[in-house]
Amino acid sequence: MTDFPAVHPEPVPVLALGDILLVTLRGDLYDGAAEQLQYDITQRIANSPVPVGGVVIDLSGVEIVDSFLGRILAEIAASARLLATRTILAGMRPAVAITLVELGLTLPGLATALDVDRALAMLHRAPSVEGGA
Amino acid sequence: MVQHDTAPEVAEQLSEFLKRRREQIAHRWADAALFSNVFTVSRDEAVEAGRAVAEALADVARSGRLEDIEAPGFDTVRDQLGRMTSARTQSGYTPTQIAREVAGLRAPVAALLRAEFDDPADERMHACLLELTVLMGTLRLVVLETTINAGEELIARQRQQLLEVATPVIELWEGVVAVPLIGTLDSSRSQVVMESLLEAIVERRARYAILDITGVPTVDSLVAQHLMKTVAAARLMGAECIVSGIRPAIAQTIVHLGIDLGSILTRAGLADALAYALTQQGIAVSARPTAGADSR
Numbered sequence: 001m002t003d004f005p006a007v008h009p010e011p012v013p014v015l016a017l018g019d020i021l022l023v024t025l026r027g028d029l030y031d032g033a034a035e036q037l038q039y040d041i042t043q044r045i046a047n048s049p050v051p052v053g054g055v056v057i058d059l060s061g062v063e064i065v066d067s068f069l070g071r072i073l074a075e076i077a078a079s080a081r082l083l084a085t086r087t088i089l090a091g092m093r094p095a096v097a098i099t100l101v102e103l104g105l106t107l108p109g110l111a112t113a114l115d116v117d118r119a120l121a122m123l124h125r126a127p128s129v130e131g132g133a
Numbered sequence: 134m135v136q137h138d139t140a141p142e143v144a145e146q147l148s149e150f151l152k153r154r155r156e157q158i159a160h161r162w163a164d165a166a167l168f169s170n171v172f173t174v175s176r177d178e179a180v181e182a183g184r185a186v187a188e189a190l191a192d193v194a195r196s197g198r199l200e201d202i203e204a205p206g207f208d209t210v211r212d213q214l215g216r217m218t219s220a221r222t223q224s225g226y227t228p229t230q231i232a233r234e235v236a237g238l239r240a241p242v243a244a245l246l247r248a249e250f251d252d253p254a255d256e257r258m259h260a261c262l263l264e265l266t267v268l269m270g271t272l273r274l275v276v277l278e279t280t281i282n283a284g285e286e287l288i289a290r291q292r293q294q295l296l297e298v299a300t301p302v303i304e305l306w307e308g309v310v311a312v313p314l315i316g317t318l319d320s321s322r323s324q325v326v327m328e329s330l331l332e333a334i335v336e337r338r339a340r341y342a343i344l345d346i347t348g349v350p351t352v353d354s355l356v357a358q359h360l361m362k363t364v365a366a367a368r369l370m371g372a373e374c375i376v377s378g379i380r381p382a383i384a385q386t387i388v389h390l391g392i393d394l395g396s397i398l399t400r401a402g403l404a405d406a407l408a409y410a411l412t413q414q415g416i417a418v419s420a421r422p423t424a425g426a427d428s429r
Contacts, residue, residue, distance in 0.1 A: 089369070089371075090371065092369050092370055092371070093335075094328065094331030094332055094334075094335060094366075094370065096369075097331055097366040097367075097369040097370050098327060098328065098331065098366055100366075100369060101327075101362045101365045101366040101369070102362075106365035106368070106369070107369065108396075112368060112369055112370065112371040113371040114334070114335070114338060114339075114340075114370060114371040114372065115371075118371060119371075
């Protein structure tokens with residue numbers, strides 16, 4: 001499944017900020033790790049002690065998104081929606097946005113934000129002083 | 134293609150002649166059309182340029198690559214020739230006319246070469262003259278090549294400038310950027326528009342991006358596709374995109390073509406689009422209540 005069968009890709013950490021789950025993706029995400037992330041997020045939403053108010057996926061550290069990762073992101077959002085949770089993609093780079101559009105992956109159902117700060121503000125739960133809009 | 138074989142000793146002799154007589158050649162060339170028209174101010178400069186070209190030709194002759202326009206000997210004068218041809222091009226000369234002027238350089242050298250030999254029927258003289266003709270032909274090609282290269286560079290630079298000039302991204306309000314599109318939208322231009330718009334969204338932290346197509350003469354399915362891609366990319370960056378400036382005729386064309394722009398937010402004019410963006414951000418712009426009373 002991964003290019004390096006001997007090395008297990010490190011799972012992507014899912015941070016809980018209050019009732020918001022924050023996932024920061026960095027560098028290359030191997031297919032295995034992406035699928036693991038999809039599983040982790042849905043588990044965390046389902047098993048959370050408090051109702052999860054939203055999932056924020058920070059893409060600012062990602063330089064390449066292929067069609068697989070694009071689909072995984074859409075699936076994460078779709079399954080989160082089934083669990084009554086909003087997903088916001090934050091901090092996508094211009095080059096990544098262009099690539100996704102050229103691939104035909106416009107991710108129509110997904111909410112997007114310029115950065116994590118804006119995403120948290122959109123969820124009306126911003127811990128920072130900026131506060132919700 | 135006929136392969137022209139150069140006898141090494143003839144080439145050597147020609148090279149030696151060009152080097153020895155470079156002063157005379159340079160002086161005669163300075164009066165020829167090519168040099169005298171380029172160096173109108175100073176004849177000394179013309180002589181100097183002519184000397185450099187003559188020396189380069191001698192080098193090429195010595196290397197034996199008389200027909201090779203990439204012979205290393207030409208490298209030293211390529212810049213010089215480039216400057217001269219660009220001066221001629223700027224005064225409105227075509228490559229054909231420049232080539233004719235270069236052809237005019239052959240006769241003075243041939244006359245000098247003939248004077249070298251006492252016997253007009255000398256075999257070596259004819260061989261040398263033949264080689265000289267070949268060499269001057271190559272020089273002509275080198276000059277033409279520089280002329281054409283300079284023209285192509287100019288075209289490429291202007292194309293790039295056109296792309297940059299035609300797509301400015303303007304910040305209309307805090308958090309609102311706009312691109313007034315002028316001219317036909319093809320794929321390379323729409324790529325530039327998309328890139329500069331996305332960069333501007335990040336830089337200005339914009340929530341709203343307005344694509345104004347008032348200056349776009351026609352919208353066909355390809356242009357519509359480019360617009361939709363740009364809108365989708367802006368949305369992925371977290372900005373809402375508004376397309377404005379759709380003229381009535383263009384609105385009809387879009388409907389006739391059956392292009393579905395239903396997923397795109399549109400407004401009639403740039404002002405309407407800005408008003409929408411401001412309203413969405415909770416900003417109200419109104420006339421100052423005291424404006425009427427204070428006006429002089």
